[in-house]
Amino acid sequence: MANVNYTVLRADKWHAIGAEFMAKYAWETPVTATLQADYQALVPLVITKMEHNHAAEIMWQDILGQPIGKVKPFIIGLTGSVAVGKSTSAKTIKQLLAEALPEAQIEIVTTDNFLYNNQILANRGLTDRKGFPESYNIEAMIAFLKAVKERHADITVPVYSHEYYDILPYQVQMIGQPDIVILEGVNALHRQGQALAPIDLMDLTIYIDAPTALIKNWFLQRFERLVDAAENEPASYYHKFITDRLAARQLAEEVWHAVNERNLKECIIPARALADIIVEKGPNHLVTQVALRKY
Template sequence: MDQITPSGLSPYRFFSAEEWAALGADMELTLSEDELRRLRSLDDPVDLEEVSRIYVAISRLLSAHVESSQLLFAKRQRFLKRSETAKTPFIIGIAGSVSVGKSTTARILKELLARWPSSPKVDLVTTDGFLYPNAVLEAAGLMRRKGFPESYDVASILRFLSQIKAGARDVRAPVYSHFSYDVQAGETILVDRPDILIFEGLNVLQVREMPRDGKAVPFVSDFFDHSIYIDAQEQDLRRWYVSRFLRLRQTAFRQEGSYFHRYSKVSEEEAVRIAEGLWSDINARNLRENILPTRPRADLILRKGPDHFIEQVALRKL
């Protein structure tokens, strides 16, 4: 994976981790160690210092965008001479590779955003629930392409986001179980007009081929007010993926009923071979073909170093 190189032609402003930390030096950290432990994913070493150094300032920046969006909404309503007071939710998309730490980032930002003085209601939904059920993927020969764009019910994602943006009450999102590695039939979560919705997934910034007739073709990212891409070198992503797989082999995979239970019974050498195969045959291909090409579409790029900590922030210029 290539480096993000600052240049005079770039649409981004670049900050080292130290420069970015200075922007949030006067902002209070309201997250406790116990809370962070609950939010942190397996094998993600993010600590309170990293939250204070990077994430607090990001949450303040996003909060400023939300406030500006609400002000623009009010001004537009006056311009249109409409008396509607209900504002549409501000949607933040978070993209990036498997094992890069999207879930941890999404959960931390959800907590921090809800703690700003305006106390916004913040919900988090992942695209995992919008995967086709395993039975459908197996019938279509797509189980080895799970996580690729074609494995998602994009029409359902677009309907969900359309309802959210329309300010609908109690919009239902499907639920996914990493234990059973499948969508949970009949299970949903309700999203009831949040101020902010964080929508996290591998391919949320994906685009499709544009129609030659000029007809409207909606993309998932069309519904985003701000987007974040979490970035890292491919060799680091691979190492983190294998490490997490080995940790899961000692924990969740040991439970009867786990989709990956069979992997808890193999030797560590065989487990490493399996994990590396899954990475190279599925996740690395998805990264190169579908995920990484969407990086330039993000408003904010968080570049991680080999230690899993953010070392560079790229912010799109206004």
């Protein structure tokens, strides 16, 4: 996965960096020991970059003769395939950062919330393109990131539900005025030719990688779990599959090949080379190596 632009650390070295840093902070993190070991080395990376950005910003305010104001929030972009574990790693990173920076308000936002709703996707002939770059309201995503950077008050974003398989019509996620935002989602780093793309507003970018055969299995397993969970939930998109598991399995295979795997190959993997950090996972979601951008 890695190329000459990255320094590659095998899992043992990566874990050792995290463990050494952990010794400074008495973590009381409610994540599993494995997740902690796999993601805690990201904490010093984020903090160093944040401090560096803040120092530069304050120096600029001084040079420009501007009053020294609040520094801009830090935006982490996190991407990778459907079902690779983006939201799980985002939650873990948030919890670990919260331990080291107890004063900071940290918010996770998924780019799924900026998907056009199913009606608009259907009108535009994009029903089978959910998750591809054109299925997102990219202007709304950029406006959101700018509002975060400008510390607007009371920011809200729409809410996408996997179970409902659509944007929820009457719900919003309250964002407040965060100090750190983790924006996670497929194609979060994609650039559609705009002068200012979401990636330009990100301070650190992370790509979660794994062999495609493993990701496919994680997708199929999650599909099964969503069907299980729909047993007593008639409003769930997955409810119709509870009586015919074979059909559910076949549909999951089809959706993987026709939509999610294509998206991975055509749009998501090409963005990997833009990431500052590439986290490579293997069986059981365990991190096997991490590549850190050199240039």
